[in-house]
Amino acid sequence: MNITKAAVLGAGTMGAGIAAHLANAGIPTLLLDMAPRELTPEEEAKGLTLESPKVRNRIVASLFEAAKKLKPAPFMNVENAKLISLGNFTDDMPRLK
Structure with a gap:
């Protein structure tokens, strides 16, 4: 069996760890x-919207950064x-094909 790509649904402690093992x-x-579902005060101050890619991937990005700092x-x-690409369920599910 040759696995050429993978996806992990959920970037919490387990999901980020599984993604790290795959990488x-x-x-x-x-x-x-x-x-x-909501903007942070910092995002509002920058004029970002819920449609901004940086906002849409904020949760997965913050969980991924936390995983990189684990000991x-x-x-x-x-x-x-x-080797890990970040995304969200709403926008990036089509990438699973």
């Missing part, structure tokens, strides 16, 4: 989580994190 094995991985580190090599 450590050299498998490009799509990590998805929810899109936020022991989930990545065998920090370069492996580049």
